[in-house]
Amino acid sequence: MGRGADLRNAFYDCRPTLALLPNFLAFWILQTPCYLLTWLYTLLTLPFALATYHKPDDTDIIAYVEGTSIASLARVVPGSRGKRLMCVEVKGASLTVSGRVLESWTLLYDKDENRVITFTRNGADVTSREQIYATLHVYHVTAFHGKSHAGSNRLVKTLLAANYRPLLPEAAYGTLPLNWHLLYTVFSPAAANRAVNGPMLYGMPVEIESLVTDACDEIFLHQHQTAAPCAFSAVNSRFTRFLFASRGALRAAMERHVIDRELVPFETFWLHTVMHSLDHYCTHKLTQNLLFPLDTWRDGDAYQYARRIMFGEMFVAPLLNVFADNRIRALRARKPFWGDLYRALSGLDREYADQVTASIMY
Numbered sequence: 001m002g003r004g005a006d007l008r009n010a011f012y013d014c015r016p017t018l019a020l021l022p023n024f025l026a027f028w029i030l031q032t033p034c035y036l037l038t039w040l041y042t043l044l045t046l047p048f049a050l051a052t053y054h055k056p057d058d059t060d061i062i063a064y065v066e067g068t069s070i071a072s073l074a075r076v077v078p079g080s081r082g083k084r085l086m087c088v089e090v091k092g093a094s095l096t097v098s099g100r101v102l103e104s105w106t107l108l109y110d111k112d113e114n115r116v117i118t119f120t121r122n123g124a125d126v127t128s129r130e131q132i133y134a135t136l137h138v139y140h141v142t143a144f145h146g147k148s149h150a151g152s153n154r155l156v157k158t159l160l161a162a163n164y165r166p167l168l169p170e171a172a173y174g175t176l177p178l179n180w181h182l183l184y185t186v187f188s189p190a191a192a193n194r195a196v197n198g199p200m201l202y203g204m205p206v207e208i209e210s211l212v213t214d215a216c217d218e219i220f221l222h223q224h225q226t227a228a229p230c231a232f233s234a235v236n237s238r239f240t241r242f243l244f245a246s247r248g249a250l251r252a253a254m255e256r257h258v259i260d261r262e263l264v265p266f267e268t269f270w271l272h273t274v275m276h277s278l279d280h281y282c283t284h285k286l287t288q289n290l291l292f293p294l295d296t297w298r299d300g301d302a303y304q305y306a307r308r309i310m311f312g313e314m315f316v317a318p319l320l321n322v323f324a325d326n327r328i329r330a331l332r333a334r335k336p337f338w339g340d341l342y343r344a345l346s347g348l349d350r351e352y353a354d355q356v357t358a359s360i361m362y
Contacts, residue, residue, distance in 0.1 A: 005216075007150050007151060008150075008212060008213070010153055011151075011153060011183075011212055011215065011216060012212070013153050014153045014175075014176045014180040014183065015184070016180060020160075020176060023172060023173075024176070026173065026324075027174045027361075028177065030323060030324040031174065031178075031319065031321060031324075031361070031362075034319050034321050038313055038317075038319060039202070039314060042313040042314070043310070046310070050291070050302055050305060053290055053309070055290065056129050056130065056133040056290050056291075056292055058109070058114060061116055061129065061132055062109050062116070063286055064133065064136055064137070064286050065109070065136065065235075066239065066240065067237060067238075067239045067282050067286050068279055068283050068286065069140070069144060069148075069275065069279045070144060071239065073088045073089070073090065073144075074088045074234060075087050075234065076234045077108070083110060084110070084111035084112050085108065085110055085111070085117070086109050086235070087106065089105075089106045089107075090104055090105050090106070091104045093139070094214060095138075095139060095142065095207075096206065096210040097138055097207075097296050098295045098296070099205075100297060101122075104121070105120065105121045105122070105135055105136075107119050107132070107136070119135075121135055121296075128299055130292045130293065130300055131297070131298070131299060133290070133292045134292045134296045135296045137283075137287065138206065138294060139296075140283070141204075141283065141316060142204065142215075143210075143211055144214075145279055145283075146212070146214070146215030147271070148272070148276040148360070149182075149276070149360060150212075150215050150216050151272070152271070152360045153175065153176060153179055155171075155264070155265070155269065155272055156175045156176055156359070157176075158263055159172055159263065166259060166335065167264065167337065167358070170326060170335065170338065171358050173324065173326050173359045174360065174362070175272075175359050175361065178362065179360070188208070189202050189203055189311055190204045190206045190207070190211060192207070192208070200310070202307065202314050202315065203294075204311055204315075205294055205295055239278070239282055242278070242352045243275065243278065245348045246345060249347075249348065250266070250269070250270055250273070250341060250344075252344065253337060253341040254266065257336060257340065259337065272359065273328075273356055274356050276357070276360050277318065277327075277356050277357040280316060280362065283316050284316045284318065287312055288313075291308075292308060293308060294307055294311060315362075318355065319361075319362040326358050326359055326361050327354065327356060327358075328342045328345075328353075328356050329342055329354050329356075338358060341356075
């Protein structure tokens with residue numbers, strides 16, 4: 001079995017069992033009210049959002065690339081003759097969106113002029129900024145961001161089986177029930193059965209099977225350990241500088257507190273904590289005032305914009321509970337490891353450090 005297939009099986013391995021019931025009950029009791037209140041608030045404020053938000057332009061597109069995990073795919077175009085031309089390219093994808101397969105896309109932009117030069121999707125040129133932004137966003141929040149979720153089930157199950165107290169219960173909170181809801185239940189935004197996500201306006205028109213396939217592809221398993229740090233340096237944004245430096249901070253904290261690296265693989269733990277939470281926080285900040293659809297193949301209308309706004313507030317925005325705040329900022333007095341890691345990350349960027357969670361909980 002290849003590593004991609006192995007990770008795929010681990011991603012799907014999040015069904016509730018009797019032993020995991022306390023973990024699931026805590027999530028249901030504490031997080032369900034957050035989802036319901038967020039949905040109600042967003043519904044009530046939709047008219048204001050639709051009247052005041054604006055459509056994305058070139059600056060928004062480039063900010064999205066350089067301010068989310070998509071930055072790890074960016075490369076400097078060689079031989080640019082003094083210009084800083086950047087290319088972001090995805091090939092061999094299989095993400096099914098609105099019944100059509102997104103196989104590839106390429107973005108070429110001028111970093112100095114903040115200008116999109118070309119965008120191609122499945123080999124065809126696309127000039128609509130709405131469609132460009134929608135393609136970036138939908139691929140990112142499903143197939144690419146899903147990579148941070150893919151190894152989390154195995155990590156949490158390993159920690160629970162070993163009763164690893166240096167990181168528990170904080171590192172396990174919410175992860176398994178969240179992934180189960182996203183992959184298996186009608187409450188998922190990507191559920192094929194639209195009985196819930198249709199009337200509640202948060203449906204994401206992506207096929208779950210294709211999402212998991214792309215989230216666990218072999219290219220990522222190699223690149224996230226080798227090429228990504230180089231790309232972070234090439235992009236050189238606030239987001240990428242923090243992520244690059246956070247790797248060293250997390251590794252040093254794990255060494256100081258003698259965290260078992262057999263139980264807690266560094267790459268998986270970094271994705272589980274720093275990468276996942278920052279990706280949510282920054283993606284929400286970048287998209288929260290924009291009008292664009294979740295259907296990547298056409299420009300939007302009021303209904304499409306409403307669905308995207310609802311999805312963004314319920315599943316992109318960090319959904320935190322004051323009674324179960326799992327950010328390491330709130331945990332620093334409970335466990336020495338979380339406190340040490342928070343201090344190290346705060347020294348890099350206080351705002352970003354304040355968003356880092358101990359688990360995948362939203």
